Amino acid sequence: MHNEVYIDLNLGLNPFLTERELIIGIQNKKLVVSRTSDLIEMGIYNKEYIANIVHRQEVDVEEFIKLYASKVKDYFELTKSAYKVFLIFLHIHQIVKDKDYIYLSCKKAISFSENLDCSMISESIFYRGVKELIDKKIVAKTNEKNWYFINPSVVFNGERTRFVTEVIKKKDEVNVERSRKGITRYDAMVRGRYLENVIDGVHNEGNMDITGCNHTR
Incomplete structure (x- = not known):
């Protein structure tokens, strides 16, 4: 018989759940994060033809996580520190499904990194990585220590994802x-x-x- 432990948490409100579409400015790019099907405009847009070139790939779960994390790294221009911490968040979220918050202390992150392909993280790497993920609106602080809200449009456990790069020629x-x-x-x-x-x-x-x-x- 297992003893269940109930924790009374006052995390607050997840800021990512109130926005249907999140626009993040990264240097000279505008990153639009959305969970709706309205992200891609097909056909003719503003009387201009849009070329859609789609590469579809089917992979296993572990490869999916790696590919997904690498794409997020490229799109959000994450540093190595932020990428390593994001990978840990992503793996934990596969375990605690259907929740928009995650517990991750520095000690737990260091221990978790031992089982990942990426090199082990240190305390300084963890805190630098968390700060960057917060700045880039991938996670957010809660009212409780070591508990983080996740952006469900970025950290998710679905079976399919689509990354769209729209290149617009300057006139x-x-x-x-x-x-x-x-x-x-x-x-x-x-x-x-x-x-x-x-x-x-x-x-x-x-x-x-x-x-x-x-x-x-």
Whole structure:
């Protein structure tokens, strides 16, 4: 018979659960994190064609965690310290499923890292990594020591994930302005020629009604 231990926790409110979409600025990039299916706009967007190139890969659980963690590392530009701590958070979350909070002390993290492929972490690595994960909104502090809220859009135990990189080509402002001026001049020329043709038609027909564009014979 197992003795269950109940802990009365006052963790507070998970800040990540109140936002449907989270926008994180990282240097010159904008990272959009969302759990909805609205993340990818298919087809035509703002009258521009979008090319969708999708690479699909099926892997086992352990490989899934490694690939997922490496993608998060790249997208969030995590340092080695933050990546190691994130990997620990991710493994623990596979055990304590369906919870948006995790207990992770420095001692537990060091012990847990012994069983992972990544090198063991130290106390300084742990605290640097946790701070960076908080700054980049992957985890958040709770009201209790060593308890952390997780961002369910980033730390999750689902069976499928999709990372989308959208590359937008910058437009040359000078060429755009020239193009706009050229179009304006062209429109004016077309309108001028059309007006000249109409006037010529009035002179030639004599009885043309220019307001109704009807011929009177």
